[in-house]
Amino acid sequence: MKAAILAAGEGRRLRPLTNRRPKPMLPVGNRPILEHVVAATAAAGLDGIVLVVGYERDRIQTHFGDGDDWDIDIEYAVQKRQLGTGHAVQQVSDRIDGEFLVLNGDRIVNADLIERMAGDVAAPAVAVTRVDQPQRYGIVDTDGDRLRDIDEKPAEPAPSEVINAGVYRFSQSVFETIERTDPDESGERTLPDALAAMAADGDVRAVRYRGTWLDVTQLWDLLATNNDVLDRQGATTRGDIAPSAAIADRVDTASGVAVGPNSTLKRGTTLGANATIGANVVISNAIVMADATIADGAVIRDCIIGENATVGPNTTITGGPAKQVVIDGEVHAEVPLGGVIGDNATLGGNVSVLPGTVLGDGSTVADNATISGTIEPDTEVRRG
Numbered sequence: 444m445k446a447a448i449l450a451a452g453e454g455r456r457l458r459p460l461t462n463r464r465p466k467p468m469l470p471v472g473n474r475p476i477l478e479h480v481v482a483a484t485a486a487a488g489l490d491g492i493v494l495v496v497g498y499e500r501d502r503i504q505t506h507f508g509d510g511d512d513w514d515i516d517i518e519y520a521v522q523k524r525q526l527g528t529g530h531a532v533q534q535v536s537d538r539i540d541g542e543f544l545v546l547n548g549d550r551i552v553n554a555d556l557i558e559r560m561a562g563d564v565a566a567p568a569v570a571v572t573r574v575d576q577p578q579r580y581g582i583v584d585t586d587g588d589r590l591r592d593i594d595e596k597p598a599e600p601a602p603s604e605v606i607n608a609g610v611y612r613f614s615q616s617v618f619e620t621i622e623r624t625d626p627d628e629s630g631e632r633t634l635p636d637a638l639a640a641m642a643a644d645g646d647v648r649a650v651r652y653r654g655t656w657l658d659v660t661q662l663w664d665l666l667a668t669n670n671d672v673l674d675r676q677g678a679t680t681r682g683d684i685a686p687s688a689a690i691a692d693r694v695d696t697a698s699g700v701a702v703g704p705n706s707t708l709k710r711g712t713t714l715g716a717n718a719t720i721g722a723n724v725v726i727s728n729a730i731v732m733a734d735a736t737i738a739d740g741a742v743i744r745d746c747i748i749g750e751n752a753t754v755g756p757n758t759t760i761t762g763g764p765a766k767q768v769v770i771d772g773e774v775h776a777e778v779p780l781g782g783v784i785g786d787n788a789t790l791g792g793n794v795s796v797l798p799g800t801v802l803g804d805g806s807t808v809a810d811n812a813t814i815s816g817t818i819e820p821d822t823e824v825r826r827g
């Protein structure tokens with residue numbers, strides 16, 4: 444049996460980090476989110492994957508190629524416009540015969556769930572799980588192991604904590620059902636609407652799942668998920684680490700990393716490939732992406748440093764919580780985020796980054812400046 448994995452979306456709430464990469468390519472535990480999904484699908488013994496790609500698809504296709512590194516055949520279907528999760532599934536219709544699974548490319552689940560769904564389960568079926576913030580998802584109404592309905596992202600309070608976990612089993616008739624489903628008010632054809640139609644017509648299995656289910660909705664979720672993944676998969680230290688550097692548990696460093704003398708890496712930290720850390724640096728609970736540079740004496744906490752970004756000497760990212768962060772017009776209070784430094788951004792020396800700062804990609808900040816709030820990409824911030 445094959446799996447279609449949906450990875451065409453952008454992830455608008457994760458800007459600026461999704462300005463140059465799709466959400467499924469954001470790293471947690473030093474691997475793209477989508478790689479955790481692909482690896483679990485391969486471990487579950489499926490016969491092949493069709494990745495549905497769209498936004499910034501080259502990043503995905505270059506990384507995964509034909510799947511050789513993961514021991515599973517990977518092909519691609521392109522969703523040219525993002526017209527909903529149902530529409531995304533329609534793109535695989537001429538690449539998959541018989542029954543198949545559908546998975547979200549941006550939600551991490553265990554291989555055993557994928558194996559169960561591919562095993563002795565009658566199609567159509569949907570995995571359901573309990574989460575803390577159900578109103579972010581599709582809330583399911585079930586009767587024993589039968590799905591009655593899905594209430595997609597309802598206004599609070601959510602009627603139940605059990606949600607559509609985003610792992611489905613379908614037969615070929617799903618394509619016709621999606622075709623018959625009316626687009627929603629934003630013009631999208633969605634899988635939950637198709638499932639609700641199937642549930643009204645007959646039996647849709649609801650398969651209970653209690654294992655790992657990890658999602659990244661907001662920028663700060665990346666740090667929590669990074670920690671969870673490091674907990675589960677363990678951490679490896681690769682690269683050239685100065686003997687006087689102190690590396691805590693739950694710190695993962697990729698190949699080509701360099702860490703200078705007397706630096707301290709505290710728990711929950713990942714350093715991407717070829718990241719360079721100077722001397723006397725303190726990093727705690729941070730995702731430092733590939734090719735980033737953190738200069739001598741910098742202290743950075745609860746933050747995400749984009750690819751090829753530079754943090755100058757003695758610069759500090761104070762750490763969370765931030766009183767408020769505004770993302771896409773939405774105000775969030777008491778946010779566990781020290782800051783986000785976009786890809787290719789450059790912070791000078793002695794810069795103070797106040798809690799909750801989000802600096803756009805390609806921006807530059809002069810020496811001795813203090814920055815806060817959300818700063819657009821390609822901004823030049825002078826001192827003062």
Ligand SMILES: CC(=O)N[C@H]1[C@@H](OP(=O)(O)O)O[C@H](CO)[C@@H](O)[C@@H]1O
Nearest residue numbers: 528580581606607608609633634635
């Ligand atoms: C339109 C749609 O497909 N909604 C799904 C989907 O949400 P998105 O926010 O679209 O990724 O994945 C959720 C989690 O798997 C599921 O709960 C929900 O019902």
